[in-house]
Amino acid sequence: MHALYTLGGRFLLLLFGLGISLVGYPQQNNVRLDAEQRILEDIFKELERQTGYVFTYDAKIIRSQRRMSIRTAGSLPSVLETLGKKAMLDIAISGKNILVRPLRYGKLSGKVVDEGGKPLAAVSVFIRQFNQQHMTDEQGTFSLTYPMARYAKLNLAFSMLGRQEQAAEVQLVAHDQTISTVVMPQLSMGLEEVSVSPVTHDRLSSNSSLYINREVIEQSGALSLNDLLNLVPNKKIESPSLQRVQQATLRSNTLTTSSQGARDPFAMNNAFGVAIIMDGIALSNNSNMQTLNAGMTGMGDSFVDVGTSGLAGSRDRGMRYSGDYAHGGVDLRQIATDNIESVEVVAGVASAKYGDLTDGAIIVNRIAGSSPMYFSMQLRDNATVYGLSKGFRTNKLGAFTLGGNFTRSFQDNRDKLKSYDRLSTNLMWSTSAGANKAFTNTFSADYGRNLDNVRRDPDDPTASLARFRNYNFSVANRSNYRIDRGFLTNVGLNMRYSESYQNTYRERFMNGTYIIYSDATEVGITKGTYAPGIYTAVDHIEGKPIDISGRLDLNGKYYTGDILHQLSFGMNYNYSKNRGRGQLVDPSRPNQLASAATAGNRSARYYDFSTIHAQQQLGLYVENVFETRFANRPLHAILGTRMDKFEQYLTVSPRVNLSYELRPDLQLGLAYGYASKAPGLGQLYPGPVYFEVPLFQHTAVTETGAVDEQNSLYLLYVDKFMPENSGLKPSGSQQWEATVRYNKRGYNVGMNLFFKETFRGISTLPDYSVIELDQYWDNRGGDPLYIIDGTKRYRLPRHRFANLNNTSNSGIELMAFTPKWDVIQTSFNLRGGISQTVYNPSTNSQRNFTNPGTDLDYAVTGVYPGLKRRSVRSNAAITSSTHIPKANLVVNFIAEFNLINRTDTDAAEGVPIAYYTADGRYITIESFDQNNLQYRHLLVPQQELNNQNQPAVYSNFHLNLSKDVTKRLTLTFQVYNVFNYRPQYLRSDNTLIIPNDKPTYGAQLRLKI
Template sequence: MLICLQKVSAAQYDGNGRVWTLTGIVVDMNNKPLPSATITISELETSTSSDKNGRFNIAIPEGIDSIRISVSYAGKKNTERILRKKEYSVYQEFLLLDLNLKLPEVEISSYRKKTKISNSSIVFDREAIEQSQSLSLANVLHYLPGKTILKPNVSLQGPQVLTMRNALPLNGIEATNNAFGISVVMDDAVRSNDANMQTMGLTTRGSAYQINPPETRQARRNGTLYDSYNKVSRADNGIDLREIPVENIERIEVVSGVASARYGDYTTGMVIIDRQAGITPWSLNLRNNEGTQNVALTKGFKLTPDWGVFNFNLNYLNSNDDPRNKIKSFNRVASGFIWTYQGPKANRFRNNLSFDFNTTLDATKEDPDASDDRSARYKNTHFSVSNRSEFKLHKPWIKRLSLQGSFSWGKQDAYDQYYLNSSTVEAITDAVESGVHEGYYIPGYYLAVRQIIGKPVNASARIEAGNLFTKGKTVSNLTIGANYSYSANKGPGIVIDPRRPRFADQTRPRPYYQTPANSNIGAYIQNDLRTTFLGKPISLNTGIRSDFQNAYFTLSPRLSMNYKLSKSVSWNTAYGISTKAPSISQINPGDSYLDIPLLNVYNGSVNESIYLAYTEVVKGRNLRIKPYKNTTLETGFSFAKKAVQWSFSVFKTISKDGFTTQSAPLFLSLPAYRAITSPGTKPSYELIPDSANQYLRTVSKLVNGAYSRNSGVEIMLNTQKIRALQTSFSLNTALYYSYYRSDSPSVYIPEPPRLDLEAVYGVFQNSESKGTSIKSTLISSTHIPKLRMAIILTGEIFWVSKQQLLPTFIYPVGYYDRNLSYHPLSAEEARQPAYAHLLKTAPLFRTTYNPSFVYPNIHARLSKEIGPFLRFSFNAYNIFNLRPREKTATGYSYYNGQPSYGAELKFTIK
């Protein structure tokens, strides 16, 4: 790249003071210009693109003594250089080199960096992504601090969501809220999961107990809570990262702390994915890892005559971790393109258009070894289009304007069938209104079918304007913007044949297209100030955003500071509040139905039998669910020398109003009926005077009742290559401490209920737990440019994994007796033997270590290039077969998966 700086004449002003004009050209190794390269100046928080001839220009205010120029391009190694004012008149030539193992330095791991989004972002550039040999975005993010590297095949057999800075089990409510609060942004467009409704509802099934039944007529239903049916993807959870291939991703930025006020609708963190269009050769990747095969094809073109550059990608993946299981597999096809157009007039206009399509190819699969005709189909199709336009206006009151819009549509189809042969006949009611209804009888042997078809629709828009102000050595970058998001589901929803239910009380269909759409709107203002304090550079990013989320108004202030204490040491600190809106299925979980049999007279003939039931409909529509709120405070230091870079971060987050379920009592007093029979005719029935039976039901509902605290320390260290060893090292260690509490009181009915005792139904005020996790990851990279080869060893050390269930989870705070009278209990009373049958978990097991010892895991990767056209890679998970085990009450628990080996071939056609 050839860069020249020429000072503008004193008569030329931009309205704020004298400016310089930075001009240059971006070229490749053959001295050919590279159009649509991205040129960024961090001090100005601004960027531009090269034109069709590889040239660019940027205005630099007079008060800037030095600038850091960063140039990036698809398939090329990023280039950075610092220019000081005394060098402004010197021409400098840079070349963007092809990414390959012939380069003197190859980045093999993530690193912490201050960006315009966050003070403490963790960045994966294209080199690190390629060296990870990942099958999806999920594999790359396993290298974040504190995360566990999973066996590649295992990570494809179920939805893969990301959690951050959390030490509690991944199957709990806190982890679900954590994942749901992570925003995935690709090409400035949010990949939303808010319209996902692949769930059977919160209270589809439950328990109903007759409190005062005759000994021979106790009415009991199955007590298993079936609260989720989400084989395609996880509703009310994070994005399934298996769906995102990595071949066309140039950069991944992970924010686990405070993001700028520009970003809303998140709590836990963000994953920012940048893709670039550029002129790139044909590239074909072939991967195989045991039961997984992956093929990827990419190419970048220059469009003639002056229509910018165009990249497209095609990706196919087939994975079956266990050939013995004929039903469970994951097959993915993903494709898309990116088009970048740079306007001809002084880089004043730039447009990026992207289109993505992916689908699973799973057809209905039947297990030939099963005798119950069990089969399943899980299919997910998704396409999205996003456009972003940027204008450089060079006006006194506005310098830049950007417009962004995106739209996505999907179809999620979850189907399963199961042949039932449980009884001669089943009594069914499909009433949708509360009251007493006559039901009907169906054969007890049939092929039960269950299906959920969702069609999520998401749209978003953003408008943003900015200006740059300078005074002496102080630079102020002001940004004002607004954003809008829309989510809806237009699918048929829960499709159930009432005469072939999977469960006796799952007989009501639910059309999703009748569910109201959800809209959120936000506005923000932020300012990035760069100046000096006590003679040292300091940057302050202050901002505030307001949002309307589910009709609630929220304010989210953000503040971050970076102070350069010396040339090599910087101190950063940040504080921020963020909120996450509830999803459609959380606001509208759907109505729930409780069917209580009142009369069931069956004599072998349907025409001479009668079934009478009472149906209670619990409404679940337009709930007043508040946004999930998170407050984060973090601080840390970073040290950067030529030989080593390290960072030390300390954080604390407090989350309130998290989404959780509450089990509330529902008491019903219902009359008794008797049948009047007559041979050859259908029986009639009559009410028994002065009769009443009382029933208790626990009904689950969604509330804002979850509270959590997470705190910890993260240490990251990266060394430059040690020439004598041709090896560089990377180390990260994460210590996390988590506390979770559910403040929603719940009624608990023991299995079976002890109707002979005074305390029949327990009431629990809180569910509390704690967790501690300490984990380290050490990566060594031996890179020999002359051989075009890299050998990477990754070692994981699991120091501590500890979980505690606190006494409030185990002991009740009160109970209901047979007459439904409530009696509170003190902490001492709850521990008395008289209430032992109400305990949820034995106190003996409230503290667990998983495991109780320290253990390692080691993986290996090797890459070798044969000329510029072929790269061979080999990877091994758990290469030394380290599988420690621990004896449990039921056998042994094994840690680390079994060894797994894979290979990759990359062909490049230039």
């Protein structure tokens, strides 16, 4: 018995040393392994002990000393199969021996040609299972290797600029094989199958992504990237125009972010949180600081604005315009669509590789390749667009694509006061090298110039003009090295440098008797200066944003049992700085005529942007894509997380996209994601706020009535507030999403249900300090001119940035497609949805009023509850697409329905809960009294709070027609509001609303030279 215990103890010690647990008897049908980071050779020995079989192998070739972890149990063949997949080895039983050798690789090759049978070089071949991209050579051929017995099929996607995308599913065999020749015809209306609407499919980065290919882009007549967003479900279709700032907002019923001088902070936060990804690198707006000091006016009112039309009857008369877009997203007007191959709109849970976002991403892909020279011209009633592009390939240097676009547009051709000119040029150079072209590199250079002008209106007594200019230059490089064997499959490195010159300029004629001003920058009492009252007031801001971005991506694959995992991991870095001269302020030319020092004034001073610290961000991510089976049905999973470091804040963002194939024609999806967005430089460093408190003014005049500056005196107190925003945190969001996809016999129906919360949104908070100063009195001709007697309290207002805004967004999105009915050569597409946004500011709101008298208890600032509001919107569009290949014709007719547009605010939000007096006293209102003379004017009527309530359903109709006149010439005709249907209704605040813009017509010519 003692001997048995001794033997058992030694056996347990042996198992502990190997890190392997054995349960059951050593027989072939009951083998179990439980190893944690053990040497492969030791695992072989344990299997030999359990089974009596002998392993035969070359230790050097299979690297038997490497360590690995494995847990499996079952029959010997199943255990060996699992071990082989885990170790990437070919393991087979031969008699009483187990033969181990390196995994055998097969070769898959193919050829890509055009419609005439000529080989196509530089075609991108993407293999979904490997997450790899291959390129065809000069003969149009490609080849790839794959581990035999590891894959039953491969999915290949072929793409090239100007040619119709192709896809192939290849069933693999146990030997080398060549697939059928792939034909990629040039895009043409004469093709049997033409894409007429965006689609969703399982190759995208999220369950609800929307994919827009080149065919759809060409038919859209888009003036900019923003026009393509009209294809997103539940989006109201906007008329094509470049006369307003265009910032993308996704899944939020935001107020406008376009061109008004006052902009909604909630809308700006949503646009700021939408990432624009161009060729794998985000286009950052973090270093844009083109605003006036938000500490003086608040974030929504800090933009330089000007009137754009003086025409009687014009809907733009009296409206204010600003061409700046700081604190928000990238202005999409700057991105022309000429050289865009595809766009993916991710309104749901984005891939973990993308950071610095809270509200989705728009992924833009461009590729270089050989293509004919294309000349395009688009004529619209308010814009003229010219485009030229050419792609060519050389034997040694690779493929080049050159492109240019020039656009000139006017808001109103009758007066042409408001104009927008855009020049964009692009060079892309792609090359490949190595065995089977394993190394690919794409270099791109872009230059753009955007001139946004408002000219002087002859009927404007102030002769105001404004210029918003933006010159941008960027260079980027994408390198990718493909590894055909082993764990790693790809190593990618993306780098981008961009530099912009931004110039905002506004001038207005001022006509007064005189002004008094101060240029003091130190806190304390100082003398003001008298100056003539006839001058030109100027607002001038100069910015030079610089962004440097880098991304390292590594892709690998490994097995757990029969499950193939595609692992992506990497890091990104972003550096942002603004080297501009900043706010160029001349205090002697103030924006307001000030000839009497009767009230305090927030005054601007010169603020140099180049002295501001640079912003640096670092992100790490890992993402695992795999397909397993649940209840004997395929389950596709994308599991990832990323970590972002900004200043002292560290954010971890888990993201999950699951898609379950309930039936071959029915898929269910679930997704969850967390995301964060760092503040911009303009929010971190808005600059100091100066407040001037007038203390005494004595203005002497000469016999001619002119100001006697030598005998005049103006005393004021200058206060300086320097905001401390180091505690500003990144904003955040989390989103839950459920999707349903049904696809059978060409009918495709998709539905998305989402709930998204955003929190810590950045806005400005009104703030005050109270100061007590000596009171100065006129000495009535005595010497000195004043006497000091008593003190007086003053309230010094300003704004400071804080994490204030919270929203919850929920809704349903629907997309449905039918196949083409051959009898009428027509297919139908439905897209629509309904969404609700609840705005929850985390602070009270305020409104300012003017004291008409001398009552010291009069309320000059009302304090209200947080102005919570609920907005519901619903839009739908039905498109009929008639495609007649023999006639080379596609006709799209769109019927749009604006179903609901309603914003509700509780009446209590307009009832003040407190107020401030001019001397800074805060007085609480316990019960509002409408007869109280001190504060009754603070009440906000209900009709002013609920001013966006659409009373009925309104429709609109649009027409797009594309015709290949010849093989070289294509004509496209677009009409927005083809029936000139313009219903009207009065809002509750008696404002006339016309939901449909006037008709706009466009004709586009594309000529292949």
